[in-house]
Amino acid sequence: MKDIIFYVLSALAIWGGWRVFRADSMIRATFALMMSFIAVGGIAMLMSADYIGIATVFMMAVEMMVMGLFMVMFMMNPAGLNPMQMVHQYRFSLGAGIAAFSGLTAAILATPLPDNPLPPGGDTLRDLGFELLGNSMLIFETAGVTLLATMVGAVVLSSGSGRFGSAGDGSLPPGLTAGGRPAGRLVDAVKGQEDTPGNGMTMEKKPAVRADDHHGTGH
Amino acid sequence: MTLLAVFGLFVFLMASVWAAAAFDMACRGWVSGLGARSADRPLRVAAMWLTQQRLTTEAPDRMNGLLSIAGYLALAMVGLAMVPLGPDMALIALPTSVVLWGACEALVVVVVFLHGWSQNAPLAMIGAYRYVAIGLPIMLLSMFVLIAAALPAGSLDLRDIVTSQRDLWNAIRQPLGLPLFLLLGLSLTLRGPFNYADSVDLAGGTSVESSGPDRLAWQVARLAMLTGFSAVAATVFLGGYLGPVLPSPLWLALKTVMIMALVIGLSHMAARTPVARMMGLIWMILLPLSFADLIWAGLVAF
Numbered sequence: 001m002k003d004i005i006f007y008v009l010s011a012l013a014i015w016g017g018w019r020v021f022r023a024d025s026m027i028r029a030t031f032a033l034m035m036s037f038i039a040v041g042g043i044a045m046l047m048s049a050d051y052i053g054i055a056t057v058f059m060m061a062v063e064m065m066v067m068g069l070f071m072v073m074f075m076m077n078p079a080g081l082n083p084m085q086m087v088h089q090y091r092f093s094l095g096a097g098i099a100a101f102s103g104l105t106a107a108i109l110a111t112p113l114p115d116n117p118l119p120p121g122g123d124t125l126r127d128l129g130f131e132l133l134g135n136s137m138l139i140f141e142t143a144g145v146t147l148l149a150t151m152v153g154a155v156v157l158s159s160g161s162g163r164f165g166s167a168g169d170g171s172l173p174p175g176l177t178a179g180g181r182p183a184g185r186l187v188d189a190v191k192g193q194e195d196t197p198g199n200g201m202t203m204e205k206k207p208a209v210r211a212d213d214h215h216g217t218g219h
Numbered sequence: 220m221t222l223l224a225v226f227g228l229f230v231f232l233m234a235s236v237w238a239a240a241a242f243d244m245a246c247r248g249w250v251s252g253l254g255a256r257s258a259d260r261p262l263r264v265a266a267m268w269l270t271q272q273r274l275t276t277e278a279p280d281r282m283n284g285l286l287s288i289a290g291y292l293a294l295a296m297v298g299l300a301m302v303p304l305g306p307d308m309a310l311i312a313l314p315t316s317v318v319l320w321g322a323c324e325a326l327v328v329v330v331v332f333l334h335g336w337s338q339n340a341p342l343a344m345i346g347a348y349r350y351v352a353i354g355l356p357i358m359l360l361s362m363f364v365l366i367a368a369a370l371p372a373g374s375l376d377l378r379d380i381v382t383s384q385r386d387l388w389n390a391i392r393q394p395l396g397l398p399l400f401l402l403l404g405l406s407l408t409l410r411g412p413f414n415y416a417d418s419v420d421l422a423g424g425t426s427v428e429s430s431g432p433d434r435l436a437w438q439v440a441r442l443a444m445l446t447g448f449s450a451v452a453a454t455v456f457l458g459g460y461l462g463p464v465l466p467s468p469l470w471l472a473l474k475t476v477m478i479m480a481l482v483i484g485l486s487h488m489a490a491r492t493p494v495a496r497m498m499g500l501i502w503m504i505l506l507p508l509s510f511a512d513l514i515w516a517g518l519v520a521f
Binding site for chain 2 (some may be wrong): 025027028031034050051054055057058061062064065066068069123125
């Protein structure tokens with residue numbers, strides 16, 4: 001029974017991994033990868049590594065969600081389900097794929113894999129806990145603090161300014177010409193002065209905000 | 220015995236979905252002043268959706284749309300199945316069932332996002348993105364709260380967590396735990412102040428384009444998730460099946476229904492804030508509160 005589940009999960013993992021490269025949408029590719037990882041998590045559970053298996057599932061669910069979002073965010077065509085070509089650099093990727101596959105296969109075949117079945121009734125969760133907070137504590141805590149610092153750094157870098165300037169001050173779109181006045185409908189934020197279409201060239205140095213951010217300013 | 224439990228849980232799930240829909244409609248009528256609705260109204264609406272034509276957008280992601288509905292329902296059932304119905308009696312008996320529930324929470328964000336994404340429509344997609352922005356941080360909060368609840372038991376097994384509440388419920392021992400966890404419930408079931416996915420301001424959000432049986436299945440899945448969440452909440456914070464006189468599954472059902480009513484009531488009484496403000500609220504107030512809950516639980520357990 002366990003063997004059947006193992007083969008089904010393995011097939012699912014491999015199929016998911018294959019679909020990542022065949023899907024024509026960022027989101028489909030992302031969640032195909034997630035499915036592959038979830039199948040691997042299931043295999044870990046078969047090997048009595050309950051915690052690691054389930055942790056893989058929830059880590060991957062969150063990670064792939066965030067990754068999919070970021071990929072869509074940085075794409076030229078962010079929205080919708082329009083199919084897109086997702087593979088490129090065929091020759092290089094072909095060579096890299098063959099090299100990686102043969103290297104990993106050789107490593108697996110050459111490594112003497114451990115063969116020590118767990119004693120029945122062993123508490124793997126307890127063992128894992130003592131390992132994480134015992135011998136391997138330094139490694140895991142270092143990795144944890146490094147990751148946390150990375151996350152805080154990423155938030156600081158990304159939150160300070162919006163795409164068109166400081167996020168807190170409303171936003172200014174870039175000019176249509178280099179150094180030109182910001183594109184879009186504008187009103188003057190300075191009190192008592194109105195933005196007339198005629199003197200647009202004098203607008204460059206004045207603080208200006210978009211009309212839809214400050215209704216009625218300047219009147 | 221297992222078959223009986225499966226059957227019982229299924230009947231309870233169906234009954235609670237109907238009751239929750241009826242209570243939800245009653246609350247809406249009461250809050251909006253429209254007056255009471257009859258108890259068979261959920262069934263009428265369900266019948267209407269079942270017979271309604273299925274309309275789709277130009278090029279929806281049909282596979283992911285169906286997978287998201289099925290996944291939502293499956294996650295709700297997993298949540299319900301891991302809850303112990305009596306001493307040493309749970310359908311999914313794992314030493315790490317609390318972590319499994321955490322995985323379910325994470326996957327709910329994925330399926331709700333996919334539901335919005337797969338419609339290929341702007342409002343549905345906005346709903347999906349909004350939901351991810353709020354759904355992920357609110358999930359962090361529940362992780363801390365659940366770890367705090369697991370502390371006195373010294374175990375990640377829901378069965379042990381129930382046994383550890385024999386003298387005192389976690390809701391009393393860790394007063395911050397249940398209120399914070401209820402907020403997660405609002406988010407998991409797309410309700411009230413945390414309904415950033417399917418809300419009225421987006422004309423239905425991720426469900427704006429779904430009609431007919433799809434719409435019915437999604438709404439049933441939402442209510443089923445409410446049942447699953449409430450059962451987990453009742454188990455972790457209200458002592459689950461523990462109680463005098465009555466048989467233990469009945470106690471669990473009673474507490475589950477109580478939590479469901481509480482969540483539905485909350486969803487009609489609290490206002491929804493803009494996403495940015497909610498983001499600040501979660502990171503600056505709610506998350507520190509969950510740290511406080513964890514520290515409190517540690518000190519008490521020590």
